Amino acid sequence: MVHKSADQNLLGELRSVLGDRARDGDFELGLYSKDGSVLEGNPMIVCLPVNTEEVQQIVRICRKHDRPFLARGSGTGLAGGAVPVGDPVVIATAKMNKILEVDLQNRIAWVEPGVLNLDLSRELSPLGFHFAPDPSSQQVCSIGGNVANNSGGPHCLAYGVTSAHVVAIEVVLPDGRIAVLGDLTAETPGYDLRGIFVGSEGTMGVATKIAVRLTANPPEIRTLLLDFADVRDGAATVSAIIAAGLIPAALEMMDQRAIEIVEAFVNAGYPTEADAVLLVELDGLPGGVEHGVEVVRAVAARHHVGSVRVAADDAERDLLWKGRKNAFGAVARIKPDYYLHDTVVPRGKLVEVLEKVYRIADAHDLIAVNVFHAGDGNLHPILAYDSKEKGVLERVHAAGRAIITASIEAGGVLSGEHGIGLEKRDYMGMLFSAHDMATQDLVREAFDPDGLANPLKVLPSGSRCSDSFGQHVPDGAWV
Amino acid sequence: MTQPEAMQQEVDQFAKDVGASDPVTVIGGKTHWQVGGLPEPETREVRAPAGIWAHEPEEMTVRCGAGTTLGQLSEELARHGQMVPFDMDVNATVGGVLAVGRSGFRRLRYGHVRDLVLQIRHIDHRGKIVSSGGPTVKNVSGYDLCRLLVGSLGKFGCIAEVTLRCLPIPETTRWFTGSLDPFELHEKLYRPSSILWNGLQVWVCLEGVASDVAAQAAPFNFEEVTGPPPFPNVGRLSVEPKDLERHVASSKSACLAEIGVGIIHTNEVVHPPSIPDVNLSLMRDLEERLDPKGRLNPGRQVLN
Structure with a gap:
């Protein structure tokens, strides 16, 4: 693809702040033209800031040149939220990757947006804590990306999605001002700006520091693998476990094809002849975990479970999870x-x-x-x-x-945890009325009246009052 | 008429009641009527529809009119062993609790009330229905306006209908008291539901299966009690959890601190903290956009 050649004045100004961390080489532009989706865009310049002040300068320079900008974490998003549309400046947070402070008294940690999800939990582990959201991409996805997408993961069944685990966010707003949304107190005065920012997919500004809540590691964990000869029994077991008043830490399902692919990939002993398996994790205090195991066994027995395998140790548990979390990559086998x-x-x-x-x-x-x-x-x-x-x-x-x-x-929604981005924005009308979306846009516009922050994402063009790019299929995005 | 049609009719009627022109204020159970100041005198009063519209125990969700009282809600949910841990006056309404946006005394375990909200339909300043969030337990479709509505005192719209996430009622709930260091307890206990402290005495709520609750309480010199002590109710102070000790020590009147959360219930008048200028300008901009004529709950102030 041919990238629009960089505006030399813009590039010059960015370089005066960032030096060689403002780039327009083919390699970088190619690298940052895609995310985890099938879409592709066209960045004009890629910037790699190292602190809030640099992000602020980039945003101010972009504004001066009326140039859209787009914050990007690890680019693992699956809905095209980080695909650059409208020849924007990409603000990659990869070099903002420090854990700034672990505050055990307040049970929070301040981190930069480029910190990787699993790195944070690994760092916290010796202290007895972790960061609860755990997307399958957690080895490579960034906390900033988690905030942008309000990410989930298997364990958000019991612990809630990112929004419940972020207490404050330092943000460079689209007009270049810096604000801290939320705070470390229990009830931040005023309206919940933090709450609306989480999940806004970079359309309300760039997160530069994030205060995340620390979750205590459970004293006991039990992981069970249940296999079923009929996928319907597996699904009925899921409903019945919840109806029995049990909320497992995680409750995952794989169908026959997934089991086969995953087993060939990790050799974890997944039963390849089963029609479906459930991976159930229970955590907490020993009595509750034991009770949970009994409930799961009893419910599964009523739904014709084949075998119930309980992971004997951490190594076996890790292996079972390795299968689950690498399932998407393993699809490449077929x-x-x-x-x-x-x-x-x-x-x-x-x-x-x-x-x-x-x-x-x-x-x-x-x-x-x-x-x-x-x-x-x-x-x-x-x-x-x-x-x-x-x-x-x-x-x-x-x-x-x-x-x-x-x-x-069936009474469902468009996206549970991956976001709307570019890929699903034109489906928003299936879930929301034009008036619902216009109201959402009023809120977005309060943060970004000029539509420079990650333009053309989340809402379909027609519903955006300030859409200056206004095509149905965004120019510059190829599949 | 089917149930969905009946529900829709009630929401439509509420939208008509709210209307599009004159100033209007929503009444719930009036249990927190003074929060944010009283509405301007003679403001027309409306009430949101009441009633449980759908409770699906295996989905762990409940959909109800915003005028439903917490008493009605918990009675329905308890029949299926479930709850929404709001922990407030039974006469408070679901819409009122969300508009005020204050959590109950078990927030330490169950989190902020906003995290229990899945979907809200509200009536905007033009008398039109706006839906945000989604009916499922997990959803990131679109901007989550529910977050802005919680704690907005009705300044952005009148909440008509709410879908909430339910939780199972724990097998055992026990309260204990003693003269112990609340911060040490917070460190040693795994997911206590509440730790309250008045500077001398501590009250702890432990929930779960009976054996876990007993085992967690055993190492401490506790006396079992039936519930939390009365909450001082003149003021409510929000601080960082690590600053609780200092604030409690300097309190001139009776107070009760929520350890690990950062709320202090006190008998002193508390002046709301100031909001940083940049945040304030964003918030005023939102008010201007979402209610340009200031007709929704005039007199009440979220921004001081």
Whole structure:
């Protein structure tokens, strides 16, 4: 792809602040033109600031030149939220990766946005704490990205998503001012600006420091692997566990195809002949965990469980989780590319929607693999394909739309944890009225009246009052 | 008429009640009526619809009219062994609790009330219905306006209908008291539901299965009590958890601190803290955009 050549005045000004950390070489522009989605954009310049002051200067310079900008963490987002549209300046936070302070008395840590999710939990572990959101990409995704997307992960079933774990955020607003949204006190005075910023996908400014809540490590953890000869029994077990008044720390499901792929990849002893497995984790005090194990066993027995395997030690537990968390990568064993959806449906509708997913994939001559957060009804149907096949992307998109439609018809939502970004913004109208979206845009606009912060994301063009780029299909985004 | 149609009719009626022109204020249970100041005299009063509209125990969600009282809500949920841990006056309404945005005394374990909100339908200044969030337990579709509505005292809109996340009622709930160091307790106990401290005496709420609660309490010289002590209710101070000790020590009247949370209930008048200028300008801008004529709950102030 041909990148628009950099505005030399803009580049010069950025270089006067950042030196050679303002770049327009083909390598960087190529690297930052994509994220974890199938979309591709066109950055004009890539900046690698090291502190808040530099981010502020970048934003001010961009404003002066009327140039859009886009903050980017590790680029693992799956909805195109970090795909640069409108020839923006990309503000990559990779060099802002310090854990600034661990404040045990307040049970928070101040971190820079480029700190990786798992690095933070590893750092906190000797102190007896961790950062609860744990997306599958946690080895590489950044805390700043987690804030932008309000990320989840398997353990948010019991612990809640990122928003519940971020108490304050230092932000460079789109007009270049610096604000701290939220604070370390229990009830921040005024309106909850922190709450609306989390999950706003970089459209309300750039997070430069984040105060995250520390969660105490549980004294006891038990991980169970349950296999079922019929996926319907597995799904019914999910609902029945929750209905029995038990909220496991995590409750994950894999279908037959996922089990096969994952087992070939990690050799964790996943039962490849099963139609579905559930990975159930219980944590807390010993009595509650023991009680939970009994409830899970009893409920599963009523739903024709095959075998129940309890991880004997941390190594076995880690191996089981390794399988789950690497499932997406393992899909490459059957097809080189995949497209992942993230809808949420009521738990009671899991079976019905799963069956539709298989039918939709068949109808579009695609392979569907399901590995997902069953406990909170968060489906992650993977459509595996080979991008070299002619016309395959059209089929992938048509199938995706059908899956989203089926999920929303079942009383679900568009996205559970990956965000809307670019990829799903034109589906927002399936969930919200024009007036709902116009109201959302009023709020976004209070933060960014000129529409310079990560333009064209989240809301479809028509609903944005200040959309200066205003096309239905954004210029410069290719699939 | 089906139930969804009946519910829609009630929300539509509430939208008509709120209307689009004159100043209007929403009444809940009036249990926190003074928070943010009283509405201007003679402001027209409206009430949000009441009633449990859907409770699906296996989904652990409940959808109700914002005028539903906490008493009604907990009675319905308890039938299925569930709760929404608001911990407030049974006459308070769900919409009122969210508009005020204060958490109950078990926040240490259950978190802020805003984290229990999944979906809100509110009536905006033009009398139109706005939906935000989503009905499922997990959702990141679109900007989460629910966050702005919680604690907004109705300045951004009148909450009509709410979907909340429910939790299982713990098998055992026990309260203990003693003359112990509350900070040491906070360090040693795993996920206590509440630790309250008046500077001399501590009250602890432990929940879970009976054996865990007993084992957690055993090492301490506790006396079992039936519940928390009365809360001083003149003022409410919000500080960093690490500063609680200093504030309690300097308190001139009776007070009760929520350890690990940072709330102090006191019998002194508390002046709201100031808001930094940049934040204040953003917040005023939001007020201007979401209610340009200032017709929603005039007189009440979130920003001082």
